[in-house]
Amino acid sequence: MRRLLASRARRVSRFGGLAALCLVGCSGQEDWQVETQPVSGSLRINDTIPENAVVTLHPQGGPIDVRKSKPWGKVQSDGTFTLQTYEQHDGAPPGTYALTVVWRKNPAVMGSPDQLGGAYDEVRESQWTVSVEEGREELAPIAIEGVELIRGEGRLMAPPDEPRSR
Structure with a gap:
């Protein structure tokens, strides 16, 4: 009986130690985040507002944090966007970034085609380098002109009753 109680006590002790380590490890969960500042901008494509297009900033010279976050x-419907890195409207850390744009035909549908045909989604080919500087909260307006928009619906899979093309 003594051995059984001693064995249980050791297991409880080990579990308590593991729980304490987890609490210590989890307590600094936001230590990996870097300071951000509010940043906004505006985008027009062919002189129209690309509502729901997504603008992403890709850090130049290495990631901004250990999770490789990207602002x-x-x-929005007025052509403006507000950047976020960790939470809504928190902005972006100061630094230099390549900017990409994706404008999904239907942003609520996974795999919806980019109306820009992926032409502005490649970091290495980005036409824009933007700097986020302390105290400057607005990026220069971005205008993309002469783009032929892709209007197809697109789909990832054929419905079950249709044969798949090969």
């Missing part, structure tokens, strides 16, 4: 924003 991003969704274009």
Whole structure:
């Protein structure tokens, strides 16, 4: 009986130690975040407002944090966007970024085609370099002109009753 109680006490002790380690490890969960500042901008494509287009900033010279976060924003009905990195409207850390744009035909549908045909979604080919500087909260307006928009619906899979094309 003594051995059984001693064995249980050791297991409880080990569990308590593991729980304490978890609490210590979890207590600094936001230590990986870096300071951000409010940043907003505006986007027009072919002189129209690309509502729901997503603008993403890709850090140049290495990631901004251990999770490789990227500031991003969704274009609103007035053509403006507000960046967020960790939480809504928190902005972006100061630094230099390549900017990309994706404008999904239907942003609520996974795999919806980019109306820009992916032309502005490649970081290495980005036409825009933006700097987020302390005290400057507005990016220069971005205008994309002469773009032929892709209007197809697109789909990832054929419905079950249709044969798949090969």
